[in-house]
Amino acid sequence: MEPHHLTVLLLLLMFMISTQISINNAALDAAYYDQTCPQAEKIVAETVFNASSHDPKVPARILRMFFHDCFIRGCDASILLDSTPSNKAEKDGPPNVSVRAFYVIDDAKAKIEQICPHIVSCADILAIAARDVVTMSGGPNWPVHKGRKDGRISKANETAQLPSPQFNTTQLIQSFAVRGLTIKDLVALSGGHTLGFSHCSSFQARLHNFSSTTNVDPTINTDFANILKRVCPQHNHNANAGQFLDSTASQFDNNYYKQVLMGKGVFGSDQALASDGRTRWIVESFARDEDLFFREFAASMVKLGNIVSGWDNNGEVRLRCSSVN
Template identity: 70%
Template sequence: MALLQHSKWTFLFPIIFLIVTLSSMSQAELDAHYYDKTCPQAEKIISDTVASASKFDPKVPARILRMFFHDCFIRGCDASILLDSTPTNQAEKDGPPNLSVHSFYVIDEAKAKLEKACPHTVSCADIIAIAARDVVSSSGGPHWNVLKGRKDGRVSKASETANLPAPTLNVSQLIQSFAKRGLGVKDMVTLSGGHTLGFSHCSSFQSRIRGFSVLHNIDPSLNTEFALDLRNKCPKPNTNFSAGHFLDSTASVFDNDYYKQLLVGKGLFSSDQSLVGDQRTRWIVEVFAKDQGLFFKEFVASMLKLGNVGVSQNGEVRLNCKVVN
């Protein structure tokens, strides 16, 4: 099996390199040094703001990383998730899948500081991308140079959030969803590793622990002891709407524990657990569970690729991330 895995990676790496190269060429306007002259202190201002917020609220890192994913999956990485709804339009942040996305205030605080230091220069979309990198690295994960130069979009529609990948999707559905954003199977499994940070409320996995099917009350792919623990934490009826469970056993640390948990049947979402039940993805889970360094390397590559999705120069640099100029 080890040889098979190695041969697959050997075959994939040239393809991955070609895809990343072509992506970089098509998005040549993005540059790691984009603000070196116009706002050299930009990254420090953002990093300090994120670090301060994380000290007061340990949920901030997972929330910021999720915010980046949800922003890029709808209309690309254009900060459309930050726009407030208006009397004539319900924005993305008010779409059902985004009602549990929080900590927008962290991005707003960073933007306010940047407007004082470098007026009308740093886009809200770049702030989210930099903040996502910072929460990963500050939680024990890899650090990378964020490519910058995104513009902020002017359109945000709650109805489009229905296109976000749900925690109930199977592997084929996940592959299709990621493919629409130009992301491959490797990217899908790698970016799913972002679930190493965070917490989920009972509603996202309740169907797996009670009344799963006609034949099984509990999802048979779940570890039995784990399922019983989830049932204790999520009783029915459940009057504690804050109840839930962490996404892996080291939920405040960015590591490869997420993949180790999947291999023993402790994936919280059915979409996560499905990765080990399909041969197209299981071997990648196994490789990442054994090699954290490789997971980190591939996570950086996939985050850079995700950060290029839908990037356009047709937007603006918002003065306030909540409203268009």
């Protein structure tokens, strides 16, 4: 296919996505449940804390769940819907098969339904939980704008829209831009990987037969590449093997950016941020100043949370997060 044809197709795809997802700041309000369910945030915080104390992987999983939800149809909890005999849902799409901890949101919803029935949406619960896992891990706090409705549509094939761990910087910038997110938002939200873990399948291609001229991605620090190759040998048969995306995996901090600057980004998309002039200066600023990163991350999470769907305007408040009413 000719390059100009590829450009046209890319622009068409960007237009289609941008017409389906929009930013809506006016409809959401931090005080949305103050009168109708003032206990909601406290219940979510307690549920998330208890789950995290039993499973330290919960914070990273909840944060990833929120990002993956918002990037498809806006923040409408479509990732929480179970597949049915007639429909394969988002949670069973290839990028989401490793997303876990749905039970945490389900538990918080069940507790809230006992006190404030049919008032608080699953989408709002997920947005609150994403903030709480960051804060309890040592990261920033921010007011969660609420008032989202739960979507009725969830399709596994739409998860192909999620940014790939193999994306280059241009692809990342374009993916975020069609959702109203800037280059600074891209770099700030990538810092969520400070809590992340990845299985080998998402980065193993960087370690073996990378190209016709080099076996290993040359942007990886040599010593770090050797560590990754021991964890993920070429003929790896351990489906659970993988690597934390940050050496301080349980702490929300700016160490992710320091690692990327040293060539120790696990994903190709992580390392690309340090290799492109459009993003490197932001990586450097966040690596120097953790408070700056925290402020920008909080601001970008508010923007991400304000992405709402234009595909299904007839949202609802689900009684159970895993199924439509």
